[in-house]
Amino acid sequence: MSEKVILCDMDLSQLTEYMTENFAVKPFVAGQLYGWLIKGADFADMTNLSKTLRAALSERCVAQPVKIVRTLTAADGTQKFLFELWDGNVVEGVLMKYKYGNTLCISCQVGCRMGCRFCASTLGGLVRNLSAGEMLGEVIAVNALGKDRYVTNVVMMGSGEPLDNYDNTVKFINLLCSEQGLNFSQRNISLSTCGIAPQMRRLAEEGLSVNLTVSLHNPDNEQRREIMPVANAYSVEEVISAARYYFEKTGRRIIVEYTLIDGQNDSYSHAMRLAALLKGMSAHVNVIALNPVKETGLKGTSGVKLQKFLQYLEKFGVSATRRRTMGQDVEGACGQLRRSYLRGEHE
Structure with missing residues (x-):
């Protein structure tokens, strides 16, 4: 068949x-x-x-390649969804409610092959890519829950690396923004990458105006390689150069994600090196408290040290804020819900 x-x-x-x-x-x-x-x-x-x-x-x-099979609601109103795909695979998404609207974090792959140590999505490796319609299906499934959960912003920060599923990612953006369809504004879409520099440059040539978010997490190449294997292929300098190119082509400010890991990337010198990398660039740093994943053994930086790191960046003239942590009491970290679901099925 x-x-x-x-x-x-x-x-x-x-x-x-x-x-x-x-x-x-x-x-x-x-x-x-x-x-x-x-x-x-x-x-x-x-x-x-x-x-x-x-x-x-x-x-x-x-008709509908995605259905919601489990919903967890956090104390802050954040909702974590387990999406079952038409072939039985599962991915997850998170709906976060803000004053300006509802933001849905979607997945673009079943699993991930990037190997970032702080992420649960990559622990089982990559199973397969999602098609553009499956990504769209995540948005449609949440919209169908009712007007109070209608999605106004999409962030591609769930399971998978969007630029490792490049063609489907670009097709999804175009489908989402189709005037005959959901008619999204591209400026309400954020794409997060761990730093596949050639694909970042390729994206800059697409004529899109989506927001690009770069998961950097360490300005030192050797230290970054310890937590992000992609750094073996592309240096910090190459990634930032590609991000600058994206800004030059699109005019969209770059968002830099920086998850603080205790004793590894949270010092004064790290802040100074990060500031030097971003000098002269239109960028904003989201400083993130680590969502702990048991299997990794990594420990998050304390709240006091996080505030100090923000003060260091401010001293160096870097635009930075602490990213609001949402859904932590419902396995909010990327890949956690899917992983616990699969363990439950097979144990």
Whole structure:
């Protein structure tokens, strides 16, 4: 049996072409179908389509490639979702509520091969990439929960490295921002990378205006290699140079993520070297308290030392704030919920 077609992988024009060629329907029927898809409907719900067409679609296609199978709600209102993909794999997402709207952190891969020591997503390695429609499906699934959880901002900071799934990531951004679809503003999308420098430069040439977030975590190449294997391929200098290029091409300020690990990257000298790297660059540093992952053995910096680090950066003229920690009481760190779910299934 051939693999089913994920309809959410297509924009309206592609879906229209697919439907007219494969199901011999008129273009307006494809428009009706598309309207149902972005609302999170399954084929059975599409009552303005004929039963015959719905049955044929069910045999050959997937309407919603993502469904929510578990929801955890934190004391601060943050919600952690376990998403089951159409093939049984699971990924996770986090919905964070702010005054300006709802931000959904989505996954772009099942697992991850980047090997960052502080991240639970990478502990089992990479299983597979998500398609563009599956990424879109995460947003659609949360939107379907109701207006109070309607997604206004998307951050690609869940499981996986977006630039290691480059083509699907760019396609997802275009699908999300399609005027006929969810009509997102690209400026409400943030893409986080561990620093695949050539792909950062390639992204700069796409003509997009999404926000680029660079997971740096240490300004010293040797020390960065100890926690981020990607640093064996691309030096800090190469990563920052690519980030500068992205800013030059897009005009979008770069966000630098810096997770503080006790005794490893939280000293005065680290702050000074970070400031030197970013000198003359339009950048803002998000200083992050480590979300502990038991298997890594890494310890987060104390709140007092974190505040001192922020003061050091301020002294050196670096724009920096502490990133608000949300959802910590519901396995909020990337990959934790999926990992505990899989352990529970197989133990």
